[in-house]
Amino acid sequence: MSVVVIEHLARVEGHGGITVELEGDTVANVRFDVFEGARLLEPLIRGKSYDEVAPTLSRICSICSAAHTLTSLKATEDAFDVHVSPQTELLRELMFRGESIESHALHLFLLAAPDYLDYPSAIAMAADKPAAVLLGLRLKKLGNLIMETIGGRAIHPVNAVPGGFGKPPSVDQLIELRSGLTQGMADSDAAIDMMASLPAADFCHSDTVYAALRSPNLDSYYSGDEVMAVSDGNRAIIHAADYKSLTNERSVAHSHAKHSNFRGKPFMVGSLARLTVNPRRLTGRLAVAMKRLKFQLPADNPMDNNKAQALELISDVERALEIIEQLLRAGVKDERPVPVHPKAGTGTAITEAPRGMLIHSYTYDADGRIVSADVITPTALNAASMELHFRGAVEQSAEREEATISKRLQMIARAYDPCISCSVHILRRR
Amino acid sequence: MKPRLVIGLGNPLMGDEGVGWHVASRLAGDPRLPADTETLRGGTDLLRFADRIEGRSRVILVDAMQSAAPPGSVTPFEDCAELEDRQTNAHELSAAQAMRLLRMLMPVRFTLLGVSIGSAAAGDELSPAVEARMPAILDRVLEELGWNSSR
Numbered sequence: 001m002s003v004v005v006i007e008h009l010a011r012v013e014g015h016g017g018i019t020v021e022l023e024g025d026t027v028a029n030v031r032f033d034v035f036e037g038a039r040l041l042e043p044l045i046r047g048k049s050y051d052e053v054a055p056t057l058s059r060i061c062s063i064c065s066a067a068h069t070l071t072s073l074k075a076t077e078d079a080f081d082v083h084v085s086p087q088t089e090l091l092r093e094l095m096f097r098g099e100s101i102e103s104h105a106l107h108l109f110l111l112a113a114p115d116y117l118d119y120p121s122a123i124a125m126a127a128d129k130p131a132a133v134l135l136g137l138r139l140k141k142l143g144n145l146i147m148e149t150i151g152g153r154a155i156h157p158v159n160a161v162p163g164g165f166g167k168p169p170s171v172d173q174l175i176e177l178r179s180g181l182t183q184g185m186a187d188s189d190a191a192i193d194m195m196a197s198l199p200a201a202d203f204c205h206s207d208t209v210y211a212a213l214r215s216p217n218l219d220s221y222y223s224g225d226e227v228m229a230v231s232d233g234n235r236a237i238i239h240a241a242d243y244k245s246l247t248n249e250r251s252v253a254h255s256h257a258k259h260s261n262f263r264g265k266p267f268m269v270g271s272l273a274r275l276t277v278n279p280r281r282l283t284g285r286l287a288v289a290m291k292r293l294k295f296q297l298p299a300d301n302p303m304d305n306n307k308a309q310a311l312e313l314i315s316d317v318e319r320a321l322e323i324i325e326q327l328l329r330a331g332v333k334d335e336r337p338v339p340v341h342p343k344a345g346t347g348t349a350i351t352e353a354p355r356g357m358l359i360h361s362y363t364y365d366a367d368g369r370i371v372s373a374d375v376i377t378p379t380a381l382n383a384a385s386m387e388l389h390f391r392g393a394v395e396q397s398a399e400r401e402e403a404t405i406s407k408r409l410q411m412i413a414r415a416y417d418p419c420i421s422c423s424v425h426i427l428r429r430r
Numbered sequence: 431m432k433p434r435l436v437i438g439l440g441n442p443l444m445g446d447e448g449v450g451w452h453v454a455s456r457l458a459g460d461p462r463l464p465a466d467t468e469t470l471r472g473g474t475d476l477l478r479f480a481d482r483i484e485g486r487s488r489v490i491l492v493d494a495m496q497s498a499a500p501p502g503s504v505t506p507f508e509d510c511a512e513l514e515d516r517q518t519n520a521h522e523l524s525a526a527q528a529m530r531l532l533r534m535l536m537p538v539r540f541t542l543l544g545v546s547i548g549s550a551a552a553g554d555e556l557s558p559a560v561e562a563r564m565p566a567i568l569d570r571v572l573e574e575l576g577w578n579s580s581r
Binding site: 043044056059060063065102106110111121122123126127133134137140141144145 | 441442443473475477478480481523527530531534535552553554
């Protein structure tokens with residue numbers, strides 16, 4: 001038996017990585033080992049007061065700190081029957097869009113593109129293709145600016161609190177954001193040019209089940225409390241409170257993350273799932289960009305998640321501009337957060353973090369202290385689907401050269417944009 | 431010219447992995463911190479702070495490091511050639527990679543102070559070994575800023 005082990009994805013020795021076991025040309029076993037820090041952190045918040053929960057859990061991840069903060073607030077507000085103002089809903093959606101722009105720009109330009117173009121890293125690519133790196137950094141900066149303006153900080157937003165915002169942005173700040181986003185419209189078109197110029201990446205095909213927050217509007221990363229799962233034309237709706245019927249987690253020996261299945265099938269979350277579940281925005285510039293990327297729904301190639309992220313750069317910038325126009329038209333109200341009165345109960349929130357569906361569910365006691373908490377990250381939800389696609393990529397190809405298999409599987413893993421070890425990032429001496 | 435900046439990197443929910451974050455927190459309240467120096471508690475993504483770094487000529491990074499040295503030892507790096515450059519991480523650049531990229535883009539002198547740690551496990555406190563070394567770690571960061579322990 002030969003074994004291909006890719007430790008490339010690990011940040012800490014012994015955690016994270018892909019193992020493929022081959023018997024002759026047959027795939028005997030495929031494992032994606034994921035170190036999922038989020039689960040280990042849940043005991044840390046037990047007994048904490050409701051106002052300490054979001055600031056603590058936002059630290060699960062630097063890249064998704066706004067998503068963790070706002071999902072945490074949404075779950076707490078659900079538990080206490082707090083209904084935030086329409087302005088708060090808009091500002092929260094705007095933060096999600098900022099984080100998505102930031103995260104997708106980083107992922108596509110600095111992590112995925114070097115893979116497609118055979119550079120070992122973004123630094124190596126920057127020497128030959130400085131314009132692509134600078135374009136990525138400019139979009140990343142725009143995302144940061146949105147998060148900093150609304151959330152008070154570029155990471156771990158302090159301005160988002162239970163019931164609303166400490167201080168809403170000023171009209172001047174929104175006008176400044178609007179001018180940055182106008183440049184962002186051109187930059188997101190340029191991002192499509194960059195993606196369209198990359199060589200095709202086509203390593204496996206499969207009928208995939210997609211799951212994403214079902215938006216009450218055109219599309220939303222924040223509003224709504226239903227998940228839609230789509231598979232081969234079939235649709236199913238799951239309410240947030242019943243999230244366990246969707247995640248239906250089973251522990252697997254090789255991974256800290258529990259594997260999720262829906263009706264016995266792994267499912268994929270993330271940009272591709274969002275566009276599949278909420279396709280109504282795919283008109284105008286997005287329809288043109290889809291043609292240029294040769295992107296079609298339903299997709300059967302997990303690498304298309306990269307194209308879906310590029311499309312979302314356009315829709316995120318467009319949606320952010322719409323929100324700002326809406327706020328400026330209505331006038332920004334200097335409103336205080338809705339008062340929060342703790343009570344015993346359970347609250348669950350489902351949102352769309354940049355890399356997919358994020359679930360926070362808390363049970364509180366009558367004093368507003370955490371009795372139990374459940375945080376399920378997109379990477380944990382995707383783990384079973386990733387294994388399926390790793391296996392498919394090896395089985396559907398006659399290629400048995402270890403370096404080639406390794407490269408393909410890494411590109412598939414990267415297309416899922418996983419948050420394998422959000423929690424640790426240690427440097428190592430050579 | 432903008433003030434010098436000390437960025438403490440790390441995740442304070444993962445024990446010693448968050449040592450840089452703890453250093454920046456404590457430094458912010460340290461009366462020895464020179465007036466021309468700002469501190470920033472960063473997370474795990476240095477590139478996120480490109481805007482905060484732009485326009486400064488001197489930035490000091492403090493981050494957790496796996497090495498053979500005893501926990502709490504501080505090793506300075508002016509250049510990251512000695513640090514592993516492999517992409518160990520699926521969705522962000524490592525601090526060493528981000529440092530190299532930012533250097534290509536802006537004229538800033540970085541010093542990375544790597545604090546050796548034993549392990550990173552979920553928890554919001556430092557290990558006793560690293561905690562005991564915190565005064566010496568803070569002295570070392572302040573020395574980098576021109577503070578002299580014999581004064």
